[in-house]
Amino acid sequence: MTFRSPRATLALLFFLAASLAVNARFAAAQAAQGDTLPVVTKIEPPNWWVGLTPDLMVLVSGHALQATKVVCNLPDVVVARSQATRNGDYLFVWLKFGPQMRSGTVVCRATTPTGEASFELPVAARQPTAQRFHGLSSDDVIYLIMPDRFANGDLTNDEPAEFPGSHERTKPRAWHGGDLKGIRDHVSYLKDLGVTALWLTPVVKNGATQDYHGYGAVDLYAVDPHMGSLEDYKGLASDLRKQRMKLFFDAVPNHVGPNHPWVAKPPLPDWFHGSAEKHLDSYSAVKGSFYGKGKAAEAAIANDPFDVLADPHAVEAMTRNLTEGWFFGILPDLNTENPMVAKYLLQNSIWWIESAGLDGLRLDTVPYVSRGFWQQWHAGLRRIYPNLSTIGEVFHPDPTVTSFFVGGKKGWDGIDTGVSTLFDFPLFFALRGVLLRGAPAGSIANVLRQDELYPHPDWLVPFFANHDVPRMISEPDSSAEKLLSAFALIVTLRGIPELYYGDEIGMAGGADPDNRHDFSGGWPGDARDAFTKEGRSPEQERIFTAVQKLLKLRREHPALRTGKLFHLFSDNGSYVFLRQTDDQQLLIVFNNEKGQRILTIPQANTPARKAQRVTTLYGEAFVTSDGKELRITAPAQSVSIFSLY
Numbered sequence: 001m002t003f004r005s006p007r008a009t010l011a012l013l014f015f016l017a018a019s020l021a022v023n024a025r026f027a028a029a030q031a032a033q034g035d036t037l038p039v040v041t042k043i044e045p046p047n048w049w050v051g052l053t054p055d056l057m058v059l060v061s062g063h064a065l066q067a068t069k070v071v072c073n074l075p076d077v078v079v080a081r082s083q084a085t086r087n088g089d090y091l092f093v094w095l096k097f098g099p100q101m102r103s104g105t106v107v108c109r110a111t112t113p114t115g116e117a118s119f120e121l122p123v124a125a126r127q128p129t130a131q132r133f134h135g136l137s138s139d140d141v142i143y144l145i146m147p148d149r150f151a152n153g154d155l156t157n158d159e160p161a162e163f164p165g166s167h168e169r170t171k172p173r174a175w176h177g178g179d180l181k182g183i184r185d186h187v188s189y190l191k192d193l194g195v196t197a198l199w200l201t202p203v204v205k206n207g208a209t210q211d212y213h214g215y216g217a218v219d220l221y222a223v224d225p226h227m228g229s230l231e232d233y234k235g236l237a238s239d240l241r242k243q244r245m246k247l248f249f250d251a252v253p254n255h256v257g258p259n260h261p262w263v264a265k266p267p268l269p270d271w272f273h274g275s276a277e278k279h280l281d282s283y284s285a286v287k288g289s290f291y292g293k294g295k296a297a298e299a300a301i302a303n304d305p306f307d308v309l310a311d312p313h314a315v316e317a318m319t320r321n322l323t324e325g326w327f328f329g330i331l332p333d334l335n336t337e338n339p340m341v342a343k344y345l346l347q348n349s350i351w352w353i354e355s356a357g358l359d360g361l362r363l364d365t366v367p368y369v370s371r372g373f374w375q376q377w378h379a380g381l382r383r384i385y386p387n388l389s390t391i392g393e394v395f396h397p398d399p400t401v402t403s404f405f406v407g408g409k410k411g412w413d414g415i416d417t418g419v420s421t422l423f424d425f426p427l428f429f430a431l432r433g434v435l436l437r438g439a440p441a442g443s444i445a446n447v448l449r450q451d452e453l454y455p456h457p458d459w460l461v462p463f464f465a466n467h468d469v470p471r472m473i474s475e476p477d478s479s480a481e482k483l484l485s486a487f488a489l490i491v492t493l494r495g496i497p498e499l500y501y502g503d504e505i506g507m508a509g510g511a512d513p514d515n516r517h518d519f520s521g522g523w524p525g526d527a528r529d530a531f532t533k534e535g536r537s538p539e540q541e542r543i544f545t546a547v548q549k550l551l552k553l554r555r556e557h558p559a560l561r562t563g564k565l566f567h568l569f570s571d572n573g574s575y576v577f578l579r580q581t582d583d584q585q586l587l588i589v590f591n592n593e594k595g596q597r598i599l600t601i602p603q604a605n606t607p608a609r610k611a612q613r614v615t616t617l618y619g620e621a622f623v624t625s626d627g628k629e630l631r632i633t634a635p636a637q638s639v640s641i642f643s644l645y
C-alpha cells in the first residue's frame, strides 16, 4: 500500500532516464563511442556471491547490445545463453557457476555486429551466516519506521544534486531529510523502548519529488540518496545485529514507480501488465453489494476488495484487474507471471537479503501479485534462507479472506504462497472498531475464534496503526487511555506485535500524510527531543513509560509471548482472557466502558480453576480469587495484567 500522492510529470521521467548514472566500472571509451557501437550503462545485479546460487540472470542495459556471442573470463563462469531485446537496449545474460568458482571480478565480453562491449560482475565470498537470516520469533516486537520522518542524521544528503527541490520540511509530501544515519543514531532509544525488529518502509531509490515514502522505485538495486548509501544500510543492519535486533526490508514486487526507466523502455514487451498508454487499473470490478455488504457494514477505514480473490467461484472478470491492474491506476504493474520478471525479482530480493544479512521481508500488497509468483519466489528464497520470515500485507477485515494468502497451507487453487505470516488486519479493524466506534469488545474474541484458519496464528502480527491509517490518538472520540488500551492489547494477545513510530509518545496525525510527522528531536534544532526523557512532555513520558513497561512485561513473561490464549469473559463492554504456559498463568482484563466495571467470573471448568492468589503486574484494576471466583473491579477504559497462582 501507501501510494496516495499525485505523480510527477512524464517530463521528469525523461530527465531521470537521461541522467541515469553510468557505472564508473565501465570503460570511459565505451561511453564515448558512437550510437551504433555497443554501450553498457548498467548491470543488474551489480555484484553477486560465490556459492549462493548455481546460476544468475544478468540484465545489461545500454544500446546496440545485439550480441552474437558473450564470453566471460573465468573458467567456472559459463554463459549458458543470452538474449538481446528492444533493439539492443537490453541484453539478458544467463550465467552458470561451476563448483571451483572463487571470489573476484568476472569480466564478460559481448560481441555484436558493430563491435564489442564488456561488463564486470564482482563476486565475493559470503559473510559468515551464523548471526544472519534468523527470521521472526515470538520474542520479537516490530517497530515500523518511515526513514524520511524519523531522524535526520546527515544534513548533507537532504537534497541530493539529482533531486533539486525535493527537500522541504514544511511540506507534508516533500522529503524531510530523515535518513539511515538518523536511525543508526537512535538504535539505543529503540532498544531502551523494548522493540527488537525494525521494518523500514522502502529504502530503494525513488524518482519523484514526493516519493519520500519509498513506494515509487526507479532503481531496485540502489538505496535512495536522500536516505544514504548501501554502506549506511549495511551499517544499520550491523548495528542492529550487535544489539540482537533484526531488520526487515519492505519488498514491493507488485510494481515500480511511474518514473522507472522501464516504463518508457520495458526490457520485454510483456515486462509489465499493459503499458503506460494502455493498462487495467487495480480498482475493484465488484461492488460491496455483490456479497451482500450494505453501507452499514462499511468500516471507517476502507479495506481493499480482496474477497473475490479468495472466492473459488469468482470468474476472471471479477479478479483480473486486481492482480494485473496498475495500483491506483498509476503504478506500473510488473508481469510477475513472466519467468524472466520473476527471476529478476527473486534475485533482487536475494541481493538485499545477502547484502545486509536481513532477517526477513515485509511484503507489500500481497493479493495484487499472483499466488503462483509468491509460491515460486518463496521457494527460491528458502532454498538459501530456510529461516527467513516474510510478513504479508493483506488489507482486509475478514480472516476468511486474509488467511487465504498465508503460506503453510494450500488454497482452493492448490497453491501454497509460502508467506510466513500476515499483519493481523482483521484484529486491526476490530481494535479500531471497539476502541473508537462503539463496536462490542466481543469483536476481539470474534477475530480470535477464527485463528484455526491460519497454520500458525501465534506468528500473526497484531497492530493498531501503520503508515496508511490515521494515528489512533487523533481519531474522533479517541484518548490517551484508548491508545494505551490498544498498546496493552497488541502486546498481550497472541502473536508478534508491531508498533508504528511515534505512537509510543502519542504522536498526533490524521490521514496520510498527516500520520507521518517528523519524530520530535530527530532534527537538529527541534524545540524538544522526545528521544530523551528530558525532552518528553509529562503526557508523552506517561505514554512512553507505559509502553516500555508493557514490552518489559512481555520480555519477562513467556506466557505473553508463547502462552496459549483462553477466553474467560466477553461481552459488549469487556474482554477478559488468560495467557498461560505450563508454569505461568496471566490474566488480562480489558474494560472498554466509560465507567467502572465489576465482574465475577467462575473459575470452575476454566484453566484458572486452581488459582487462589492474584498479583498485579500492570494497570489499575483490582482482582481477588477465593479459588472459586475471580472478582474483578476494572476502571473505565483500561487494560490490566495479573499473575495467577
Ligand SMILES: [Ca+2]
Pocket: 152, 153, 154, 155, 156, 157, 158, 177, 178, 179, 226
Ligand atoms: Ca538527511
Ligand SMILES: [Ca+2]
Pocket: 254, 322, 323, 324, 325, 333, 334, 368, 369, 370
Ligand atoms: Ca499485480
